[in-house]
Amino acid sequence: MRARMASVFTEHTALRYLQFEDIYRRGARELAGFVPRTDFPLLDLCCGTGFSTRELVERRRQGTSSIDAVDSSPAQLAVARVLFGLDAPAHDVDERLRDAHHDYSRFTGVVFYEHDVRDLAALFGERRFAGVICN
Numbered sequence: 506m507r508a509r510m511a512s513v514f515t516e517h518t519a520l521r522y523l524q525f526e527d528i529y530r531r532g533a534r535e536l537a538g539f540v541p542r543t544d545f546p547l548l549d550l551c552c553g554t555g556f557s558t559r560e561l562v563e564r565r566r567q568g569t570s571s572i573d574a575v576d577s578s579p580a581q582l583a584v585a586r587v588l589f590g591l592d593a594p595a596h597d598v599d600e601r602l603r604d605a606h607h608d609y610s611r612f613t614g615v616v617f618y619e620h621d622v623r624d625l626a627a628l629f630g631e632r633r634f635a636g637v638i639c640n
């Protein structure tokens with residue numbers, strides 16, 4: 506099931522999310538507003554291209570806590586990693602991604618994981634988080 510679900514999100518599909526960034530970020534901002542400002546680790550489940558992750562980054566107190574973001578889609582995570590400056594954009598990358606990259610790449614302290622969110626214990630063990638969102 507996981508492989509089939511993840512395969513639905515191609516890079517092209519993931520890039521289409523950028524067309525609606527304002528809409529997705531508005532909902533993500535509202536959801537992240539329930540997470541207290543903290544110095545402790547935060548978790549974004551089903552992070553996709555990272556719109557909610559960005560909102561969590563802005564909820565950190567002085568940018569000190571880590572943000573872990575998990576999704577099962579390699580295509581979604583590839584876009585997120587470029588947006589956050591963790592991977593360099595390809596020379597032939599879509600202009601929307603290149604433009605958004607300049608805005609997102611200033612956010613640091615984020616780690617993206619390709620993993621099935623139904624088995625977080627295998628990824629994080631006994632690790633605890635101050636706040637968790639799933640948008």
